Amino acid sequence: xxxxxxxxxxxxxxxxxxxxxxxxxxxxxxxxxxxxxxxxxxxxxxxxxxxxxxxxxxxxxxxxxxxxxxxxxxxxxxxxxxxxxxxxxxxxxxxxxxxxxxxxxxxxxxxxxxxxxxxxxxxxxxxxxxxxxxxxxxxxxxxxxxxxxxxxxxxxxxxxxxxxxxxxxxxxxxxxxxxxxxxxxxxxxxxxxxxxxxxxxxxxxxxxxxxxxxxxxxxxxxxxxxxxxxxxxxxxxxxxxxxxxxxxxxxxxxxxxxxxxxxxxxxxxxxxxxxxxxxxxxxxxxxxxxxxxxxxxxxxxxxxxxxxxxxxxxxxxxxxxxxxxxxxxxxxxxxxxxxxxxxxxxxxxxxxxxxxxxxxxxxxxxxxxxxxxxxxxxxxxxxxxxxxxxxxxxxxxxxxxxxxxxxxxxxxxxxxxxxxxxxxxxxxxxxxxxxxxxxxxxxxxxxxxxxxxxxxxxxxxxxxxxxxxxxxxxxxxxxxxxxxxxxxxxxxxxxxxxxxxxxxxxxxxxxxxxxxxxxxxxxxxxxxxxxxxxxxxxxxxxxxxxxxxxxxxxxxxxxxxxxxxxxxxxxxxxxxxxxxxxxxxxxxxxxxxxxxxxxxxxxxxxxxxxxxxxxxxxxxxxxxxxxxxxxxxxxxxxxxxxxxxxxxxxxxxxxxxxxxxxxxxxxxxxxxxxxxxxxxxxxxxxxxxxxxxxxxxxxxxxxxxxxxxxxxxxxxxxxxxxxxxxxxxxxxxxxxxxxxxxxxxxxxxxxxxxxxxxxxxxxxxxxxxxxxxxxxxxxxxxxxxxxxxxxxxxxxxxxxxxxxxxxxxxxxxxxxxxxxxxxxxxxxxxxxxxxxxxxxxxxxxxxxxxxxxxxxxxxxxxxxxxxxxxxxxxxxxxxxxxxx
RNA sequence: GCCGCGGUGGCGGAAUUGGCAUACGCGACGGACUUAAAAUCCGUUGGGGAUUAUCCCUGUGUGGGUUCAAGUCCCACCCGCGGCACCA
Numbered sequence: 004x005x006x007x008x009x010x011x012x013x014x015x016x017x018x019x020x021x022x023x024x025x026x027x028x029x030x031x032x033x034x035x036x037x038x039x040x041x042x043x044x045x046x047x048x049x050x051x052x053x054x055x056x057x058x059x060x061x062x063x064x065x066x067x068x069x070x071x072x073x074x075x076x077x078x079x080x081x082x083x084x085x086x087x088x089x090x091x092x093x094x095x096x097x098x099x100x101x102x103x104x105x106x107x108x109x110x111x112x113x114x115x116x117x118x119x120x121x122x123x124x125x126x127x128x129x130x131x132x133x134x135x136x137x138x139x140x141x142x143x144x145x146x147x148x149x150x151x152x153x154x155x156x157x158x159x160x161x162x163x164x165x166x167x168x169x170x171x172x173x174x175x176x177x178x179x180x181x182x183x184x185x186x187x188x189x190x191x192x193x194x195x196x197x198x199x200x201x202x203x204x205x206x207x208x209x210x211x212x213x214x215x216x217x218x219x220x221x222x223x224x225x226x227x228x229x230x231x232x233x234x235x236x237x238x239x240x241x242x243x244x245x246x247x248x249x250x251x252x253x254x255x256x257x258x259x260x261x262x263x264x265x266x267x268x269x270x271x272x273x274x275x276x277x278x279x280x281x282x283x284x285x286x287x288x289x290x291x292x293x294x295x296x297x298x299x300x301x302x303x304x305x306x307x308x309x310x311x312x313x314x315x316x317x318x319x320x321x322x323x324x325x326x327x328x329x330x331x332x333x334x335x336x337x338x339x340x341x342x343x344x345x346x347x348x349x350x351x352x353x354x355x356x357x358x359x360x361x362x363x364x365x366x367x368x369x370x371x372x373x374x375x376x377x378x379x380x381x382x383x384x385x386x387x388x389x390x391x392x393x394x395x396x397x398x399x400x401x402x403x404x405x406x407x408x409x410x411x412x413x414x415x416x417x418x419x420x421x422x423x424x425x426x427x428x429x430x431x432x433x434x435x436x437x438x439x440x441x442x443x444x445x446x447x448x449x450x451x452x453x454x455x456x457x458x459x460x461x462x463x464x465x466x467x468x469x470x471x472x473x474x475x476x477x478x479x480x481x482x483x484x485x486x487x488x489x490x491x492x493x494x495x496x497x498x499x500x501x502x503x504x505x506x507x508x509x510x511x512x513x514x515x516x517x518x519x520x521x522x523x524x525x526x527x528x529x530x531x532x533x534x535x536x537x538x539x540x541x542x543x544x545x546x547x548x549x550x551x552x553x554x555x556x557x558x559x560x561x562x563x564x565x566x567x568x569x570x571x572x573x574x575x576x577x578x579x580x581x582x583x584x585x586x587x588x589x590x591x592x593x594x595x596x597x598x599x600x601x602x603x604x605x606x607x608x609x610x611x612x613x614x615x616x617x618x619x620x621x622x623x624x625x626x627x628x629x630x631x632x633x634x635x636x637x638x639x640x641x642x643x644x645x646x647x648x649x650x651x652x653x654x655x656x657x658x659x660x661x662x663x664x665x666x667x668x669x670x671x672x673x674x675x676x677x678x679x680x681x682x683x684x685x686x687x688x689x690x691x692x693x694x695x696x697x698x699x700x701x702x703x704x705x706x707x708x709x710x711x712x713x714x715x716x717x718x719x720x721x722x723x724x725x726x727x728x729x730x731x732x733x734x735x736x737x738x739x740x741x742x743x744x745x746x747x748x749x750x751x752x753x754x755x756x757x758x759x760x761x762x763x764x765x766x767x768x769x770x771x772x773x774x775x776x777x778x779x780x781x782x783x784x785x786x787x788x789x790x791x792x793x794x795x796x797x798x799x800x801x802x803x804x805x806x807x808x809x810x811x812x813x814x815x816x817x818x819x820x821x822x823x824x825x826x827x828x829x830x831x832x833x834x835x836x837x838x839x840x841x842x843x844x845x846x847x848x849x850x851x852x853x854x855x856x857x858x859x860x861x862x863x864x865x866x867x868x869x870x871x872x873x874x875x876x877x878x879x880x881x882x883x884x885x886x887x
Numbered sequence: 888g889c890c891g892c893g894g895u896g897g898c899g900g901a902a903u904u905g906g907c908a909u910a911c912g913c914g915a916c917g918g919a920c921u922u923a924a925a926a927u928c929c930g931u932u933g934g935g936g937a938u939u940a941u942c943c944c945u946g947u948g949u950g951g952g953u954u955c956a957a958g959u960c961c962c963a964c965c966c967g968c969g970g971c972a973c974c975a
Binding site: 175216222224226255257258342343345347348349350355356357358587590591661663664667682720725726727728731835837841873874882884885 | 927972
């Protein structure tokens, strides 16, 4: 058969669309399967072969699942708000809206070329007001529940992108987008309390079928650490009760309570608020203020590259260790971070690297309190004061046995922590505490191209809300939790959504930290929906991540032309997503944000599953042929359009899947296409006309099994290899029946849909292949009554309307387990574990028979002469091993 | 520094979870077809040795160990990749 792939690609793509082969039905009686791709961000770059890898994989799975009788939801859309689209628009001087439209068109055309089985009737776009209406709606709900707050803390600011960023958007000290060095800048920000969900985000990871690496990244990002808060009394050196009659305590956080008897000093972050409280007691306060100022002036980069720890002793005060009453000095130092734990630490120089360095520099006491379990010897003070490198094993010791620790001496670290916390709690001097690394989510960008935030600021309402705070019951207005938490900020009524992004000519970002929207008077100035007075709109926009937090719901709710988020019946049918595929770069952002967003919707009782992405698999990058990342900058991008033009879409699909393990990073090799091309040509040249060959039948059933399982397990490369093995076998035997050939074509169809549809339809016309019975999966799930009515409906439908029945509406082949087992096998004969011979035996051969047969073989006979057989090991179906 | 993943021919990789190491594909080499080349088809292809149809030794980052048997399990180390990082 001569295959003109360009012709057949177009032909079958049109057929599939015309006859709606891949349109998904809601509430179908079939079991459902929801397979989701991370939707692309249509920047100006266009798609390269790497982007397509994941889309090809999900398409293969979607097609197989459909053939297996599932109702498959496999949708696609566009994530189009955010910086890259806006920067592209600025560069080419077109409005972002137009730029996005244009880029979507380019992307979609590229995507269509690989022949994906998307249900395009469910296509979505995050910048569509009908879509972002519900992004805004959810934000309002978050606000109303008190999960949004305004903050004026210095924020990460990218001077090149001219916007504030969340911690997650940084790559070290640089902007993840443009690579510019991040500054810190005081900014008004909107922040979402994602930290309130930290524990749940952590707990529910255990129910997910995700790769360990991704789970681990999420765990690290959430960063739970369990420890204790300890109260140290702060005293003035002159008088034990510093001025006041009440004692003053400072809390420190530690995960190593067992080392507290080794505490030599305390350190506060320079930003700690206790320092101003102690102003009158600190004798060197001017010096302290100077140090705090130098810390503030340091950039983060300076702070990081400094090798030596700096700090300053707070003179005139001391702290008291609650366990032994020991008085220790107090420092401030910038290696203690204000936003983690209590913003203060106890320092144990003997068992912590940083504390050790610091103690050596400032000549502080080093006390050893933990020794390895089996060690008896206690170090002398000279030994302890040697350099760090000579004390490595002490400094880096983890858990051990306590020494020099009063009543706790002799306990194991773990036991000691338990007892010590009990002691603290009993004496009200501290408690168990848990801290997380994850920060609240900075949810505002000072840019134009994003969802407008549906809040207004009203000065009158501010007064009213504040008066309520002080319990002055003067207000007649009712405020929600968010409005009370953020006096003056008022939620838009739901009826006013979507709050549309104003169309403007100038949308350049500003240097001032204000959004370009702030300059649009007509838009900014509005009425307060609460009191009717004058109000100003929030001018920041949402970050790029907002729209992708719930798009898997949008595909579902796109039942009709309008969206509706309250769609619980449909959610119950379709959720959770059975399979989600995308890049690992989203492990700690999108996948955290989206999980959080979903949990919030779960709390609103909009969705009934706790986790939306049941199974997640990440796509390994396709590197350029030079082994580098593909990038326009390196000029090493492989354009899929070129490959499709030369070899066809099916060849591209096979090549991407045959490269190697799906999740692995592998350089693209153009020469691989040669083998793929040969394979395709051999398939279409195969002429089935002979009778069934039992050898081929056997191989075919093995192939059915292997391909089916491999696709389910993301082992596309070995599935293809098995298909090649089958083809090699069929060619070698020169015998393959038409039935066998067509089963092979079905197995191949998910990989090379155009080619297989072409072959399938050709044979249907030639030989009138009888229409196949309803799916195996379907039959399992129907009662007799249902089945009969379905049969009649189906036949009516077929005879009247449908002239075209796609191969993808046929059954997926089933293998016969009996045919997989070989009758004869090759038994390996080993002597002392080394392969010496091989013999073909019947599968039913018993151990005793095999022993005899093996010993009769000439070669084995020779080798066994004069040797004593100590032991014979027989592994059925595999080997026999003589130990001599 | 911490956490995670990995290291197999000239190259991408495979190996039913402890049982024939290198499937499948590329490349290379030899042959057939051809005036010739490409394409196609057939054969060979980890390394070394030999008494060369047969056979032996060796071989999965390095060194040890467990086992009848190790790419696979255990211990120590080296290298590469990814993530996090003054996180108390």
